[in-house]
Amino acid sequence: xxxxxxxxxxxxxxxxxxxxxxxxxxxxxxxxxxxxxxxxxxxxxxxxxxxxxxxxxxxxxxxxxxxxxxxxxxxxxxxxxxxxxxxxxxxxxxxxxxxxxxxxxxxxxxxxxxxxxxxxxxxxxxxxxxxxxxxxxxxxxxxxxxxxxxxxxxxxxxxxxxxxxxxxxxxxxxxxxxxxxxxxxxxxxxxxxxxxxxxxxxxxxxxxxxxxxxxxxxxxxxxxxxxxxxxxxxxxxxxxxxxxxxxxxxxxxxxxxxxxxxxxxxxxxxxxxxxxxxxxxxxxxxxxxxxxxxxxxxxxxxxxxxxxxxxxxxxxxxxxxxxxxxxxxxxxxxxxxxxxxx
DNA sequence: GAACCGTGGTT
DNA sequence: TAACCAAGGTT
Numbered sequence: 316x317x318x319x320x321x322x323x324x325x326x327x328x329x330x331x332x333x334x335x336x337x338x339x340x341x342x343x344x345x346x347x348x349x350x351x352x353x354x355x356x357x358x359x360x361x362x363x364x365x366x367x368x369x370x371x372x373x374x375x376x377x378x379x380x381x382x383x384x385x386x387x388x389x390x391x392x393x394x395x396x397x398x399x400x401x402x403x404x405x406x407x408x409x410x411x412x413x414x415x416x417x418x419x420x421x422x423x424x425x426x427x428x429x430x431x432x433x434x435x436x437x438x439x440x441x442x443x444x445x446x447x448x449x450x451x452x453x454x455x456x457x458x459x460x461x462x463x464x465x466x467x468x469x470x471x472x473x474x475x476x477x478x479x480x481x482x483x484x485x486x487x488x489x490x491x492x493x494x495x496x497x498x499x500x501x502x503x504x505x506x507x508x509x510x511x512x513x514x515x516x517x518x519x520x521x522x523x524x525x526x527x528x529x530x531x532x533x534x535x536x537x538x539x540x541x542x543x544x545x546x547x548x549x550x551x552x553x554x555x556x557x558x559x560x561x562x563x564x565x566x567x568x569x570x571x572x573x574x575x576x577x578x579x580x581x582x583x584x585x586x587x588x589x590x591x592x593x594x595x596x597x598x599x600x601x602x603x604x605x606x607x608x609x610x611x612x613x614x615x616x617x618x619x620x621x622x623x624x625x626x627x628x629x630x631x632x633x634x635x636x637x638x639x640x641x642x643x644x645x646x647x648x649x650x651x652x653x654x655x656x657x
Numbered sequence: 658g659a660a661c662c663g664t665g666g667t668t
Numbered sequence: 669t670a671a672c673c674a675a676g677g678t679t
Contacts, residue, residue: 363673366674368666401664402664403662403676404662404663405662436678439676459676480658515674545671607664
């Protein structure tokens, strides 16, 4: 691992920030100002999600709920509808909870320190540091995937970034490097660097504004960084989706459990099947509907049912108009699309 | 600390 | 296509 002296650190800050001032993504909507509410909403949305995807959601969200008080007062249905399709829905519920804490418990007085921000639901080490530095000028490194990638290459840090304890290694190495005058811009500059000249695949390191600080590139081993162990592949699960209409043409849905995957969302009733032979002649599609989550792969066979008994306690019929007003997960939209095409 | 938690784009 | 990746947090 490299160790920079004070002069190198100061030169690095200067080169990084002058590049950021020239070529940083100042146009991103959440960089319009440093309102902590806007910063928090954007950071929650950006967790494990691409910038291009978030832009549309962010603008729509801010237009519907412009202040932390608007969000705190909003019904959860509205928040989830604004989040529909973004995934990781606990983020939306935690953001809603955090807004209630700030608006109601704290009367709009935002926590400004890293430690205090960490207490908000959905706010972990990265997000607390991002909000603290961007909105409140606190000098802390916002260690995300970009940060790991950029500094693993610059400093040749060999620790596996998939391991939780590695965060500490990076924190210790980089905390002294964060610019004390412009910590928020420093962190955002690292992100911009990490998605441009120092992106994951096919980087353009030679033309990077900080190429002269890049130890991995200097030594011809840049492609070995960051060190990251592999994820496990999603496990296949097969289901029948029960397709049942009532006399009004409304479709039967079932509420998912309050915890776990797609917690508390409505989908068609899903019944596990152990083998393909269990799907009988009533199936509605030639091919199954497939959907991949982060750790599971669903294979779904829609099967037409007769309207028989009354809906169970966790079931309800929804008309088409009611379905459109609901926040539904992507996999449910896929099922509906599959039915329409059959 | 490993497993869990969505979705869409890229290789 | 399967694997990998993208501004992580919670349990």
